[in-house]
Amino acid sequence: MAQQSNFELRRKLLQLEALYDVGRALNTLRPEGELTEELMHRAIAVLDAMVGFVFSLDEKLNVQQIFTFGVEIPAPANAILAEPPIKQVLASREPMSVTVSKFLGGAGSDLILAPMISGETIIGIIGVGGKEERGAKSGSFVEDDLRFLVSLAAIGGAAIDNARNFYKLSVLRETLEDENRNLKQRMLRDYNDRLMIGDSPKMQRVIDLVARVADSQASVLIRGESGTGKEMVARLIHGNSPRKDGPFVAINCAALPETLLESELFGIERGVATGVDARPGKFELAKGGTIFLDEVGDIPLALQAKLLRVLQEREVEKLGGRRRIPIDVRILAATHRDLEQMIEKTEFRQDLYYRLKVVEIVLPPLRDRKEDIPKLVRFFLDKYGKREGLTDVRITQEALQKLMRYPFPGNVRELENLIEGSLALTTDPVIDPGDLALPESASGAGGVEMLTDFPSLDELERRYVTRVLTYTKGNMSKAAKILGVDRKTLYRMREAMSQLAPTVDSWDVH
Numbered sequence: 001m002a003q004q005s006n007f008e009l010r011r012k013l014l015q016l017e018a019l020y021d022v023g024r025a026l027n028t029l030r031p032e033g034e035l036t037e038e039l040m041h042r043a044i045a046v047l048d049a050m051v052g053f054v055f056s057l058d059e060k061l062n063v064q065q066i067f068t069f070g071v072e073i074p075a076p077a078n079a080i081l082a083e084p085p086i087k088q089v090l091a092s093r094e095p096m097s098v099t100v101s102k103f104l105g106g107a108g109s110d111l112i113l114a115p116m117i118s119g120e121t122i123i124g125i126i127g128v129g130g131k132e133e134r135g136a137k138s139g140s141f142v143e144d145d146l147r148f149l150v151s152l153a154a155i156g157g158a159a160i161d162n163a164r165n166f167y168k169l170s171v172l173r174e175t176l177e178d179e180n181r182n183l184k185q186r187m188l189r190d191y192n193d194r195l196m197i198g199d200s201p202k203m204q205r206v207i208d209l210v211a212r213v214a215d216s217q218a219s220v221l222i223r224g225e226s227g228t229g230k231e232m233v234a235r236l237i238h239g240n241s242p243r244k245d246g247p248f249v250a251i252n253c254a255a256l257p258e259t260l261l262e263s264e265l266f267g268i269e270r271g272v273a274t275g276v277d278a279r280p281g282k283f284e285l286a287k288g289g290t291i292f293l294d295e296v297g298d299i300p301l302a303l304q305a306k307l308l309r310v311l312q313e314r315e316v317e318k319l320g321g322r323r324r325i326p327i328d329v330r331i332l333a334a335t336h337r338d339l340e341q342m343i344e345k346t347e348f349r350q351d352l353y354y355r356l357k358v359v360e361i362v363l364p365p366l367r368d369r370k371e372d373i374p375k376l377v378r379f380f381l382d383k384y385g386k387r388e389g390l391t392d393v394r395i396t397q398e399a400l401q402k403l404m405r406y407p408f409p410g411n412v413r414e415l416e417n418l419i420e421g422s423l424a425l426t427t428d429p430v431i432d433p434g435d436l437a438l439p440e441s442a443s444g445a446g447g448v449e450m451l452t453d454f455p456s457l458d459e460l461e462r463r464y465v466t467r468v469l470t471y472t473k474g475n476m477s478k479a480a481k482i483l484g485v486d487r488k489t490l491y492r493m494r495e496a497m498s499q500l501a502p503t504v505d506s507w508d509v510h
């Protein structure tokens with residue numbers, strides 16, 4: 001007798017511990033499948049059962065997750081709902097105990113079942129059967145066993161409900177985030193009615209960053225290859241900033257010789273030289289707005305020092321003047337150059353670099369986000385189609401494929417010019433491969449050559465630029481148009497190439 005109650009006590013303790021463990025284990029959010037599996041194992045182990053099942057139900061009372069032990073999982077899973085004891089628990093929502101039930105086609109055994117309920121809804125049912133003989137107990141379930149199963153079902157139901165709510169919340173959060181991103185994109189589009197296109201994850205990150213940084217006063221350094229949209233980003237930042245009603249003043253630091261650049265930036269005081277009128281600099285003109293220092297990597301070293309001083313002191317001193325004029329501008333800068341390498345070669349000041357690069361936005365080259373090409377093509381087709389008076393312009397699949405294969409050294413600008421050019425050439429509103437003036441190798445025609453010849457992108461660019469320049473007999477404007485880059489960029493390319501191929505130097509410049 002004493003031994004018997006001792007055994008009872010131990011069993012109760014075991015069950016309590018198991019409940020405690022399960023409560024803790026189920027409290028960590030896990031997929032529903034794992035939760036049901038965990039429930040099953042605990043029930044089998046604690047209740048010394050030989051068979052068991054657990055399943056969860058969705059809102060329409062279809063089986064969502066099912067896990068069995070010692071019996072087959074029925075196919076389809078919903079078949080389990082036809083078993084008489086289960087039907088009964090579903091209807092009554094009460095636990096129950098059945099003596100000798102032929103459950104799921106197995107041998108007859110005792111069965112105890114409990115509904116998993118959360119609030120008003122039934123979330124599933126758990127049941128075990130076939131009590132093993134152990135210790136002094138004979139093989140049948142007792143009142144305590146059922147109580148344990150009911151408690152386990154309650155904890156399990158709450159855990160599954162939690163996990164589901166969490167999932168619903170995270171779906172909701174993702175939807176909200178999507179909506180938020182769309183709003184941001186729409187906001188970016190509204191300025192000047194220009195749309196920054198790019199659904200690729202790389203561009204999404206850029207657009208997110210642009211939208212976030214626009215609000216602030218932080219200096220932004222915009223980087224990326226030629227034609228990737230650096231200026232567009234600068235305009236978007238300004239247009240969506242608190243300074244949007246002020247001026248946006250851009251200056252191309254690569255286009256002017258040093259002294260001219262200096263007076264353009266900082267202005268000239270009357271009388272500095274005869275015949276020169278006093279002139280405000282760009283910093284003054286940008287008052288209340290934004291200054292965009294384009295090609296900032298091309299500023300000569302001496303001028304870099306002056307620029308740094310202006311940025312630090314937020315004052316400019318005009319050429320030939322003694323007065324210091326306070327500046328009220330936000331500073332955006334852009335470059336395609338490798339500033340870090342320039343710093344190493346002491347061609348660019350590190351202190352200036354850190355001033356400009358409070359936030360950095362890097363625009364990925366088009367060849368790294370080819371999935372954006374179709375949408376960009378669509379956009380430019382509409383834009384230039386409208387201008388040419390064409391409605392409903394289309395592009396054939398082959399033509400689009402041809403574009404997808406091309407590496408676009410001139411990036412989005414090259415694509416834009418290409419589409420513009422193709423619309424000027426085409427006679428009907430359908431762009432086919434023949435309307436696209438791409439280098440031959442991109443059409444896939446020179447198959448044999450392509451199999452053995454794998455030039456690097458730089459080399460390919462060099463060859464292509466050479467080919468185009470030969471074709472235009474060295475006419476830079478024509479060549480720039482074909483290449484889809486501006487003349488300045490073409491000069492730069494040619495300069496870089498001249499070190500590799502001295503013959504390029506002999507071209508006439510028009």
Ligand SMILES: Nc1ncnc2c1ncn2[C@@H]1O[C@H](COP(=O)(O)OP(=O)(O)OP(=O)(O)O)[C@@H](O)[C@H]1O
Pocket residue numbers: 195196197198224225226227228229230231232233336412413416486489
């Ligand atoms: N994501 C984009 N969506 C739509 N148009 C774009 C996009 N990116 C660039 N463009 C267009 O491509 C052209 C080139 O862009 P932008 O002038 O901003 O490039 P950039 O990086 O400043 O080039 P560069 O280094 O040669 O000065 C512009 O006409 C611009 O409107």
Ligand SMILES: [Mg+2]
Pocket residue numbers: 230231294
């Ligand atoms: Mg630019």
